Amino acid sequence: MNWIITENNKPVNLQDIPCLDINDLRKEIIEIKKRVVGFFGDKVFDGVKLYVVLADDEEGKLYISSSFFGADKKSYESITKTLPAFHMFEREFFEQYGIEPLGHPWLKPVRDHKKEYPFFEIKGEEIHQVGVGPIHAGVIEPGHFRFMCNGEKVYDLEIRLGYQNRGVEDLFVQNPTNQLAESVCGDSVIAYNLAYSRAMEALAGIQISNRAQLIRLIALEMERAAIHIGDLGAIAGDTAYQMGAAIFGATRTLVINSLLEICGSRFGRGLIRVGGVNFDISQELAENILKTLEKVGDDVKRTTTTMLKSPTVISRLERTGVVSFENAKALGLVGPAGRASGVELDTRFDFPDKWFLDKDDKKFKAAGDVYSRTRIRYKEIMQSLSLIRKFMKMLPDFEGEALYISCTNALASDKFVVSMTEGWRGEVVQTFITDNDGKITRCKIKDPSFNNWYGLAMAVRNNGISDFPLCNKSFNLSYCGNDL
Amino acid sequence: MLETLKLRIYQGEQFIKDIENAPMRSQFRGFPKLNSDVDITPCKGVCPTGALNTENLSIDMGKCTFCGACANACKAVEFTNEYKLASTNREKLIVTPETTFEEFRKTAFEVREEIHRIFGRSLKLRQVSAGGCNGCEMELNACSNVNFDMGRFGIDFVASPRHADGIVITGPITENMAYALEDCYKSTPDPKIVILCGACAISGGVFQNSEKLNREFLEKYPIDLYIPGCPVHPLTFINAILCYGATHVGTSELN
CATH class of the missing domain: 3.30.460.80 (NADH:ubiquinone oxidoreductase Nqo5 subunit)
Structure with missing residues (x-):
């Protein structure tokens, strides 16, 4: 064996x-x-x-x-x-x-800044370097980008990260809490907290109620829809389609404010805890949220349709930042970025889960360009909204079930558990190892960005440097999830 | 084109007109209210950041992630939906059973005279994420969206520290960002202000025990404004800035 x-x-x-x-x-x-x-x-x-x-x-x-x-x-x-x-x-x-x-072809530091970082260089009379970061022009996280350009054309992009390294894995060994899980990557609060809580529940051997599971999944899909809508806005902004940016921004607010109505935080903080959830969704609240989300669905559909009819937008998106299926597969891209290149991975449907049964098998034309990554966002917003509707409708079947099961059991000793949750960016993987006292001795976290950053570097090759922001937004990868 | 125009008309006006008195949903966890008459024992050990002091009952909003774990555990702590949480004084962020919200607001801001004179009509800020989880960053971006529209008060985030009047720090300040942060501070022309945004920046938050932090910056340079939250809500941020510097460019002048 x-x-x-x-x-x-x-x-x-x-x-x-x-x-x-x-x-x-x-x-x-x-x-x-x-x-x-x-x-x-x-x-x-x-x-x-x-x-x-x-x-x-x-x-x-x-x-x-x-x-x-x-x-x-x-x-x-x-x-x-x-x-x-x-x-x-x-x-x-x-x-x-x-x-x-x-024999590793690219053995450079990942997060360690004490060592010298040898950037890849192309030499030539016409070649120039462009260095960007760690502090960027916008309000985003830090990272350093080094472009090797010939005129406007990018020959190579190298991305150096690690600026955000907060020692998260060690902190999980010191004192594992739901709040720490929520702060690993603050745009994937639900995905991270869900993966963590499920792992702890598996180790403690507790089974949480169906109602609590449904509330968690509703939040997970709301997080996905909200970020994807925000990203459509960012893509619109970078193509100078300002109205799209404005409308998607306002539409996203409706979704995150619905999350606030459930649990008091626009990003779903404080909702999930090991053993269940802290907040219920009453029938009245469920109906209100469904009404809001119906408007969200209509607005997103209308705005996306109008935006993608505009020739100025299309010409920026199509055939920009292409990652071929072969490259995506070889590099191991996951999440929407992978799916936009035809790598059909989605842990919700690929791994047994009683709530996610019917994988949407409608063919998606995956060309691996920014246009595909935009379309996949739209497709997944609609899918998430319909899943939320489905889960909300199931809630009354589990009326009166405990929201939370007290979890006082010690974790099982000498175990190894892998917990995967499909966040909006792709699979969030958390692995925990316990010792013979049931104490966590090792925590390993893998953010989808860990796979996908190199995909972004591939996408911008042979593109104009002015298309970099657009490519970047279409991936929208996490710095802190990668740096931990 | 016609579709675009129709869409524009359909969207109407999205901005919050009176940002200083904007209503907040009741579920929001804001300013805490403590009750010393209730038994605090169930709250012991539930606070993930040590913000709640159960011996000498108080909550440090600079450490608090507003997760609500203490309020779930016992009735001694309750979170109101008051969102104006900022202060120019770190000590003022510590809330005791005696501190009412009105009391807190009265003494929260002590602003240097020159601030009103220099930054009263416009304030340009450079944001530095120093280990921030992207939560505060997303909320700061939201400050500029069509709902909150911070730009109408003359407050903007700019691309370079050279164009800025001050810096906004998010995150617990990692070792790997310490140099860049200091560099950014030095590149900002004087006079300048420093704003700490979120529990991580103010106290290290959930990362306070990490070995990968380097918070020397905070000892070296003066801090002007502390804005609590995890993450900081856009209304908390905008109101903090309005109270701090641009008081006379409030909504009243616009209307």
């Missing part, structure tokens, strides 16, 4: 995880042809344990295996050479534990 097979939010015993020689594990990873969702180390008393989590999206299963590096073993042969999707994972593992992937 080279792998232990489990499911989303289903803990496995630590000692049941196979431990292979790294060369055998490497061969296995390459042969099994599954998608990487976790590749990280954990300090054990006499060395480092490497854990690998692969996803089988067709079967909805997770494959887990491991390898041990003793004190004298400081390197292994890089997997990235064969499977580029491992690129960031191997860099991160090297940075955190000092074990070198030999």
Whole structure:
């Protein structure tokens, strides 16, 4: 047995995880042809344990295996050479534990700013560099972008991050709380808190009520709709279609204010807690929200249709920032950015979940350009709104169920649990390991941005540098989710 | 084109006319109200940031994430929907059972005379996210959207510190952003102001125990304004700025 097979939010015993020689594990990873969702180390008393989590999206299963590096073993042969999707994972593992992937083509720091960062350079008479950041022109998070340009054309973009590194993983070991989970990435409050809470509930062995589950999912879909609407506004703004920016901005306000009506926070903070939810949605509130969301749906439809009929908008969006299906697949892009390039991944539907059964199988014309990434936002807003309607209608069936189940049980000891939630940006993966006292000893978080930043770098190649903001907005990746 | 115009007319006016008295939904968790007559024991240990002092009953709004965990646990703490939470004095953010909202508002602002003179009619700000989770950043962006429309008061976020009258800091100030933040501060021409926006910036918030922070900046330079929240609500932010500097460019002058 080279792998232990489990499911989303289903803990496995630590000692049941196979431990292979790294060369055998490497061969296995390459042969099994599954998608990487976790590749990280954990300090054990006499060395480092490497854990690998692969996803089988067709079967909805997770494959887990491991390898041990003793004190004298400081390197292994890089997997990235064969499977580029491992690129960031191997860099991160090297940075955190000092074990070198030999032959890695791009072994640079991920978050560590103490080391010199060697930027890629193209030399030539006509070539010039443009450096942007860490502080940007707008009110956004920090990161450094280095463009190698020939005139207006971008030959290469290198993105250096790590400015936001707050040591989140260590804080989860020190004192895990729902509030910390909410602040890992403040635009995905619900997705992060949901993944965290589900993992804790799985470890504590508690089953929360259907009503609480539905309220959580309503919030998750509201978060998705709200951000996607905001992003359509940002894309409109960057194509100088000001009316779109204004209307989408105002429409987004309606959605986040509905979240405020549920739980007192425009981003859903304080709603979810381990064991359930803190706030109920009364019948009256449900009806009010549905009425608001109906208007939201109409406005988004009308505005998107009008905007995408405008030739000045279309000419900016079409064939701009293309990521081909092959590249997206090889780099391991996830979420809407991946789906816009034809990588059909969505953990809501791919992994068994009784609330998400009928995956929308309408064909989406995925061209991998900014236009596709705009269209996919629109499609997903509509999908989220219809899911919210469906969940709201189901609420009365579970009237009177406990919102919250007191969770005083200790977490199960010596376990390994992987919790995946499809946030608006893609899969949020949180892995927790407990020791024999049931204390969390390792937390690993993977934001969808961790996969997708390199996709953005690929998208702007051979585009005009003035199209960069537009490409950037169409991805809208997280800095703090990547930097942790 | 006709469609576009129709859409424009259909949208109508979206902006909040009287931003200083804008109504807030009752569910919003704002200024806390403490009751020392109620047993506080159930609240012990529930506060994720140590904002709630159960020994000597008080809430530090500079640390508070307004998560409501304490209010859920016992009746000694209650959150009102008052959103004007800012102060020029860090100490004033600590709310005791004796502090009423009116009391707090009366003493919250002590503004240097020159501020009104220099920044009274327009204030340009440079925002620096120093480990911010994007929550405060999104709310600061919302300040400029069609609903809140902060620009009508002469308050704007500008692209360069060279164009700014002050900086707004969000996030707990990570080690990796410490240099850039200081650089930005030095690039801003004098006289300038520094605003701390959100629980993370004011106290480190949920990240206060992280080893990856470097908050030396706050010891080196004077701080002019503290705006609590997690994240800071746009109405909290705009009203804080209006009270602080541009008092006579209020809505009354516009109407």
